[in-house]
Amino acid sequence: xxxxxxxxxxxxxQVFQKSSNYDFEDRFNFIYINPSDxxxxxxxxxxxDVFLLKLNDKEYIPQFIKRIQQISILHLVPIIVxxxxxxxxxxxxxxxxxxxxxxxxxxxxxxxxxxxxxxxxKVSEKYKKFHGENTILKSKLIELxxxxxxxxxxxxxxxxxxxxxxxxxRQRDEIENQKVELENEKKRSEDLLKNILPEExxxxxxxHGEAKTQYYKKVTVLFSDFQGFTNICENMHPQExxxxxxxxxxxxxxxxxxxxxxxxxxxxxxxxxxxxxPMRNNSNPIDVVLVGLEIVRYVEKTNKEKxxxxxxxWDIRVGIHTGSLIAGVxxxxxxxxxxxxxxxxxxxxxxxSGESNKVNISGDTYKYVKDFFTCIPRGKIEAKNKGFVDMxxxxxxxxxxxxxxxxxxxxxxxxxxxxxx
Numbered sequence: 001x002x003x004x005x006x007x008x009x010x011x012x013x014q015v016f017q018k019s020s021n022y023d024f025e026d027r028f029n030f031i032y033i034n035p036s037d038x039x040x041x042x043x044x045x046x047x048x049d050v051f052l053l054k055l056n057d058k059e060y061i062p063q064f065i066k067r068i069q070q071i072s073i074l075h076l077v078p079i080i081v082x083x084x085x086x087x088x089x090x091x092x093x094x095x096x097x098x099x100x101x102x103x104x105x106x107x108x109x110x111x112x113x114x115x116x117x118x119x120x121x122k123v124s125e126k127y128k129k130f131h132g133e134n135t136i137l138k139s140k141l142i143e144l145x146x147x148x149x150x151x152x153x154x155x156x157x158x159x160x161x162x163x164x165x166x167x168x169x170r171q172r173d174e175i176e177n178q179k180v181e182l183e184n185e186k187k188r189s190e191d192l193l194k195n196i197l198p199e200e201x202x203x204x205x206x207x208h209g210e211a212k213t214q215y216y217k218k219v220t221v222l223f224s225d226f227q228g229f230t231n232i233c234e235n236m237h238p239q240e241x242x243x244x245x246x247x248x249x250x251x252x253x254x255x256x257x258x259x260x261x262x263x264x265x266x267x268x269x270x271x272x273x274x275x276x277x278p279m280r281n282n283s284n285p286i287d288v289v290l291v292g293l294e295i296v297r298y299v300e301k302t303n304k305e306k307x308x309x310x311x312x313x314w315d316i317r318v319g320i321h322t323g324s325l326i327a328g329v330x331x332x333x334x335x336x337x338x339x340x341x342x343x344x345x346x347x348x349x350x351x352x353s354g355e356s357n358k359v360n361i362s363g364d365t366y367k368y369v370k371d372f373f374t375c376i377p378r379g380k381i382e383a384k385n386k387g388f389v390d391m392x393x394x395x396x397x398x399x400x401x402x403x404x405x406x407x408x409x410x411x412x413x414x415x416x417x418x419x420x421x
Contacts, residue, residue, distance in 0.1 A: 003121040004046050006031045008038050008064065009054035009082070028117070035064070043071050049124040050117060054082035065099070078120040078127075213328030219276040220288040220322040220365060221339065221347035222261075224252070224295055227315040227356050229269040235312075244314075245269060248299070255294040259287040264339055271295075272347075274339055277327045282421040285322050285368035289394055290410075292318045292359040297408070300357055319350025321362040349383035353391060363390030372414065374398055374407060 005028050031048075033041075035055060051068050055061060061081060068077060079099045100120060226232070233241055249266055256263050256273050260281075264272045273291065275284030295318055303313035325341030346362060354360030366375055374395045380388035396407030401414035410418070 001125075002027065002029050003049040003117075003124070004029045004031065005050050005052060005117065005121075006033060006044070006048050007052045008033055008035055009052065035060075038064070039067060041071055048077060050120045051077060051079045052082070052117075053079060058083060058085050078124045080116060080120055213326050213330070214278070215324070215326055216277055216280065217324050218280075218282070218284065218322065219274055219325050219327070219339070219343060220284045220320060220368075221274045221325070221344055222272065222288050222292055223319045223348050223351035224271045224292075225317050225351055226269040227317055229314075232312060232314060248302075248314075251298055252291075252295055255291045255298075258294075259290050261287050261291050262337075264337065272344075274325075274327075277339065278337075283418060285320075285365050286372055286418060286421070288320055289359065289361065289365070289369050289373060292320055293394060293396065293408075296357050296359055303357075315356035317351050317354040317356060318359045319347055319352070319354050319361075320359065320365050321347040321350050322365040322368060346383075346386060346389070349386050349389070350391065353381055353383050353389075355393075359394040361392050361394060363392070366390070366392045369394075372398060372401060372417070 007030055009032075029046075031044075053061075053064055053068075055064065061083075065079060068079060081099060081101050083101065100116065236244075245266075249271060252271050252273070253263055255261075259275070260279075261273050261275045261284075262277055264274055266272070273288070275281075275288040275291075281287075296316065299314065299316045303315070306313050321343055323341070323343030323346065325339050325343045327337070327339045329335050329337055350360050350362055360378075361369070361375070369375070374397070375392040376395055378391040378393060381391050383389045396402070397410060397414060399405040399407060401411060401417070403409045403411045
């Protein structure tokens with residue numbers, strides 16, 4: 001037996017023709033009609049088993065139901081109303097008809113929609129058997145039959161509901177897993193940004209999408225450079241050179257981290273770092289000098305090991321200067337934290353004006369560190385594009401402020417004076 005289904009839906013009129021899961025043509029005869037055209041009809045040439053009604057505006061639902069009642073061959077014709085508005089149920093319950101309500105999601109699910117269509121068609125079929133009897137009795141009998149068919153439908157749908165619940169659980173678990181992955185990826189990206197940029201700057205980039213350059217009144221900059229690097233490279237494979245530089249620079253970074261000094265960048269065999277940025281402090285001249293002394297000691301220790309192994313030693317020059325500068329990130333891609341100003345240039349001149357395996361400082365740095373370190377005056381020395389500049393070599397920490405008086409590691413007295421800065 002073939003059922004006649006009238007679909008009143010302007011948006012999804014061909015919805016059943018898109019599915020290959022069911023042989024609809026053998027079971028149903030679909031009559032598609034636009035809502036505005038339906039209101040103009042006076043009758044149908046064939047008896048209708050079920051009306052399927054989908055309207056965006058719930059206020060027109062009663063109007064269409066009454067029109068269905070007027071033109072239907074059977075007065076109590078089954079109607080399926082499609083809506084996500086649950087108040088539709090209240091409206092439909094006021095009408096004298098057999099009305100079922102589906103949500104948009106159920107409408108899109110061919111399994112649910114097909115089962116509901118069969119259900120309503122069965123109701124329509126049973127109703128026809130009672131045609132001609134008392135209307136009230138008919139309504140009661142049809143309601144009973146509807147309940148019976150609904151029970152059968154619910155029983156047969158239990159397994160489908162379980163499958164749907166399992167699928168929903170699987171999708172929820174998948175969403176949770178993706179959420180965890182996104183959080184992990186976000187953390188990895190933020191950690192990578194923090195490794196590339198100072199933490200304060202990376203935080204500003206993450207929050208605001210940009211980091212403004214800032215002026216710093218007191219910053220101490222260190223430049224180091226391996227002396228005779230070009231000659232050293234002539235007898236080494238490029239990979240060996242890179243590996244050797246990586247070993248040195250990794251240790252230099254550890255010294256910087258230990259003394260709260262910020263690594264800025266490396267350029268070939270040159271290493272640059274600065275204290276007092278991005279977090280301002282008064283101790284940065286002392287911090288940077290401590291880093292410079294550790295760099296020299298490490299290079300001298302490594303050179304002794306190289307000589308034992310018959311390798312050529314690498315000598316280093318370290319220059320330090322204190323002054324004002326600008327620091328920050330420029331550009332929107334391939335972020336790099338950098339510093340600009342005459343202080344940077346002067347620190348570079350301190351390095352080139354220095355000597356192998358010694359820390360050379362300017363007079364401006366000297367006035368901040370003279371109470372903590374043993375400084376050897378060099379007098380005024382000419383620096384390129386700077387004229388004559390006061391320079392000093394740092395031989396170590398003052399004896400009375402160092403452990404065992406060796407001038408290498410700070411003692412309690414050094415730390416006490418340092419904490420007052």
